[in-house]
Amino acid sequence: MLVELDDVGVRLGGRQILQHVTTGIGQGEFTGLIGPNGAGKTTLLRVILGLQEVSQGVVRKSGTVGYVPQKLLIEPDMPLRVKDVVSLGIDGHKLGIRFPSRERTALVDDMLTAVGADGYKNARVGELSGGEQQRVMIAHALVAKPDLLLLDEPLANLDISSAQGIVTVLADLSRKEGIAVLLSAHDMNPLLPVMDRIIYVAGGQVAAGTVDEVVQPEVLGALYGHEVDVLRVRGRVLVVAGTGLVPQ
């Protein structure tokens, strides 16, 4: 296991954000972290990254972690090109002067090709569209060769085909390079063809397993503390709140 969470709980400002979270992520697995907005997905990612202290339980990590945050704080005129951003992924956390080298350029170029962003490597990051920025940040995170890649809502605010493009790139890299991926999203449908496992978050608790095990009315109903229906329509899944009436 790359990451193991054992009975983890997080309290923030007197509110219980997560409780009794026990799950793990194995080598090379593609895991969807699914749940409604405000369910605690970002907090769970921050716990795994070590950015959020837990108030209960144990987090065990082995291997390196790359991270793609949801939002970049970048102005359009910030003098940072796509290739600079990927280069920062190699050793931007270390002090000192960087001299350009053939190896560095080749590493950056290969990574940009792998995520399909080689067409705009000289553009400023701040000028790119949301989908283009996601590709660049994935390259930034992967260039350091992590064992696990965490992505916080990478598909939010993307049009359907951009989102599909990002999922395809991630699934390819995960399979080819054996990188484990943990991706948070409020809609599981774009991920259904590629997900090995799902971690469903609702009401501060999680249920983990395969999609077939977790996406069941009883399991999700227990998480939400409310009756839910799971509808399957032509290979897609809809989770809708129950009416409160006793089912037939």
Added chain:
Amino acid sequence: MRYIFEPGFFASGPVHTALLVGTIIAITSAVVGVFTVTRGQSFAGHSLADISITGGSGAFLIGVNQFWGYLAFGAGAAAFMEMIGVQRRRGRDVATGVVLGGALGLAALFLYLGTQNSATTGASFTILFGSLFVLTSSTVPTLIASALIALATVIVLAPVLLLSSLSPDIAAARGVNVRLIGAAFLMALSISVALAAVSIGAVLSTALLVGPAATAQKVARGPVLAMITAAVIGVVATWLGVLLSWDSFYWRPQGKSWPVSFFIVALVVGAYLVTFLKPERPVQPAREHSCSPA
């Protein structure tokens, strides 16, 4: 040539000192400025400049070189800003406003007392608006050493500063102490502001810090090129400012030199305005589909 370089320019000792110190300060200000602008800390830079007026006027009152006053108050203010932290933006704005008001009130008192007690005329003017021509030669090594310290600090911190600007969370997740790096940068910024205050005065120092960097940001795409562009703009403005100030003595009505700070700031602001003449780069069309590897 006779009309470009008026008599005595190349032989003058003060001109040599002004060019040497002015160049080093311009380079430091420009490079520190690029990170100040990308980190969105231009207002912090300006606040440090305002507070250093108090330090400079206080130092003048007790007979210490003004650079130490600028530096002590700037560094103290930087430490205070770091202490009140970045968590509460509104609290920070209000606190900064109150502290700035108080500091400038003290500066008014110090300047009044200082000019009453001493026969030195123009001291207030030098503190507020600077002059590269009145540098005492004994302070030159100190100024150069301070500039090199600030410059080296920022260049060594550069990759980490850029990564934190991109995303503080990524930097923190990779083990960077974002807060410590921010504090180190604020210290380099306060040294740089103190130097710019010596060069063009405490009130105008923001112009030398932010002006060349803002211009460079508009024309250079990468970080290294932005630093070089900003440094070139700062140095050229300083050189031309020194030359024009010298020449202005011979302009009609003769016998009065215009302040060198005026020329430097005018040139820096002029360069910034020129970038607006350039048509905006067209927004790049989305190429999401054509670049898909699928």
